[in-house]
Amino acid sequence: MPDATRRLPASAFAYRDGELCVEGVALARIVEAVGTPFYCYSAGRLRERARALKAALGPLGVDIHFAMKANGNQAVLALFAAEGIGADIVSGGELARTLAAGIPPGHVVFSGVGKTAGEIDAALAAGIHQINVESFEELHLVETRAAARGVVADVALRINPDVDAETHAKITTGKKDNKFGIDVDRLARLDNELKALAHVRVVGLAIHIGSQIMSAGPFLAAYRTLLAAADTLKARGVPLTRLDLGGGFGIPYENELEFSFADLAGAIRETVAGKGYALAVEPGRSLVADAGVLVSRVAFVKDAGHMQFAVLDAAMNDLVRPAMYEAHHDIVPVRAPAAGAVPVEYDVVGPICESSDTFARRLKLAPLAAGDLVVLATAGAYGATMSSTYNGRALIPEVMVDGDRFAVVRRRVEIAEQIGWDSVPDFIAAPKAPDAAA
Ligand SMILES: Cc1ncc(COP(=O)(O)O)c(C=O)c1O
Numbered sequence: 001m002p003d004a005t006r007r008l009p010a011s012a013f014a015y016r017d018g019e020l021c022v023e024g025v026a027l028a029r030i031v032e033a034v035g036t037p038f039y040c041y042s043a044g045r046l047r048e049r050a051r052a053l054k055a056a057l058g059p060l061g062v063d064i065h066f067a068m069k070a071n072g073n074q075a076v077l078a079l080f081a082a083e084g085i086g087a088d089i090v091s092g093g094e095l096a097r098t099l100a101a102g103i104p105p106g107h108v109v110f111s112g113v114g115k116t117a118g119e120i121d122a123a124l125a126a127g128i129h130q131i132n133v134e135s136f137e138e139l140h141l142v143e144t145r146a147a148a149r150g151v152v153a154d155v156a157l158r159i160n161p162d163v164d165a166e167t168h169a170k171i172t173t174g175k176k177d178n179k180f181g182i183d184v185d186r187l188a189r190l191d192n193e194l195k196a197l198a199h200v201r202v203v204g205l206a207i208h209i210g211s212q213i214m215s216a217g218p219f220l221a222a223y224r225t226l227l228a229a230a231d232t233l234k235a236r237g238v239p240l241t242r243l244d245l246g247g248g249f250g251i252p253y254e255n256e257l258e259f260s261f262a263d264l265a266g267a268i269r270e271t272v273a274g275k276g277y278a279l280a281v282e283p284g285r286s287l288v289a290d291a292g293v294l295v296s297r298v299a300f301v302k303d304a305g306h307m308q309f310a311v312l313d314a315a316m317n318d319l320v321r322p323a324m325y326e327a328h329h330d331i332v333p334v335r336a337p338a339a340g341a342v343p344v345e346y347d348v349v350g351p352i353c354e355s356s357d358t359f360a361r362r363l364k365l366a367p368l369a370a371g372d373l374v375v376l377a378t379a380g381a382y383g384a385t386m387s388s389t390y391n392g393r394a395l396i397p398e399v400m401v402d403g404d405r406f407a408v409v410r411r412r413v414e415i416a417e418q419i420g421w422d423s424v425p426d427f428i429a430a431p432k433a434p435d436a437a438a
């Protein structure tokens with residue numbers, strides 16, 4: 001395989017007869033059926049990741065809630081449900097999606113800093129496992145909503161441990177100045193708060209220090225803080241039984257070393273395991289990222305004189321990560337390049353009217369021509385879920401491959417359908433009364 005395929009896991013992606021295949025299906029065959037661009041997921045790889053994490057954490061009794069913000073497609077959620085994996089949600093919309101996909105409410109945890117009363121009501125009505133509360137203000141809102149229903153809500157307090165997750169500044173969540181969680185030093189206030197709370201049961205503490213963390217070190221520090229805080233509260237009489245260890249386990253996008261689930265298990269064993277708490281994690285990216293690719297066609301190769309642009313039909317609205325975080329996604333041709341092809345340097349861009357609509361700068365690739373197909377690798381996480389219709393673009397399809405079968409698991413949402421989402425009010429549409437002065 002050419003070097004550029006290094007971020008396509010060999011268990012799911014391989015060239016056969018010079019054509020890139022996902023499991024047993026040639027991508028070119030899917031392109032014929034659905035056009036471009038589209039997301040394509042390998043069911044086999046999704047199961048492989050789920051099983052690898054279960055194998056590492058299962059012996060420690062750690063339950064898994066998939067952070068579905070990374071990929072909320074019904075087929076992906078149903079696949080994980082069949083693997084015994086629950087969901088971590090952050091909105092009423094995600095609650096509806098998990099329930100529709102068959103994830104039992106008792107296997108759902110509700111995180112997020114700004115839950116509305118309506119969303120809390122929906123979660124209580126569904127009977128979800130736990131609400132992860134991020135502030136004392138939210139704790140009181142849950143109390144009010146639970147009282148109104150005459151129920152008692154199980155909550156975990158998400159703490160902010162003020163640790164450095166050693167990741168991109170835009171996706172760190174466990175520093176004091178981040179909006180997430182309750183400052184661990186302010187937990188003492190809970191003694192007073194609890195007196196006023198008859199409809200919440202504080203059953204645990206939760207933590208999530210950031211995303212795309214590449215080593216177990218930051219988790220070790222965070223879990224130590226979590227355990228100390230839990231033990232302190234317990235000693236003061238709060239009957240905690242659960243610890244939610246969050247997610248954030250990283251994935252190699254470029255040259256990073258693999259994040260080791262075994263090291264994660266080691267950090268858990270060294271800190272919170274066997275201390276009398278039920279344990280759970282909330283991984284998103286690490287379960288789905290490398291099982292997905294974004295498939296796109298080269299619209300033009302623009303010779304700008306001093307440089308070459310490969311203009312794709314996919315854009316930042318389809319995959320925003322490069323524009324938003326300068327994220328790297330390997331770009332790989334669907335047709336294997338001829339042996340000895342001399343690489344050319346391209347800026348690989350989309351058609352959107354923003355200079356940030358750039359997938360890669362000065363990237364050496366085998367020569368491209370208009371009409372060629374490429375994939376952007378490691379796009380199964382935070383791809384489709386972060387997409388938009390900017391520049392009047394369709395929402396692109398998602399396809400799942402399982403062995404030698406494939407299915408469209410989300411159809412393309414064309415512009416004609418999107419126009420129907422809008423309406424023109426009478427005061428705009430009505431003809432104006434003639435102006436007397438005219
Ligand atoms: C509360 C919470 N849990 C879990 C996750 C999942 O993170 P990741 O996809 O990095 O595993 C996130 C996103 O960072 C989150 O905000």
Ligand SMILES: N[C@@H](CCCC[NH3+])C(=O)O
Nearest residue numbers: 069171211212321381382
């Ligand atoms: N959306 C981000 C990560 C943030 C995760 C959500 N807390 C990404 O694409 O990498």
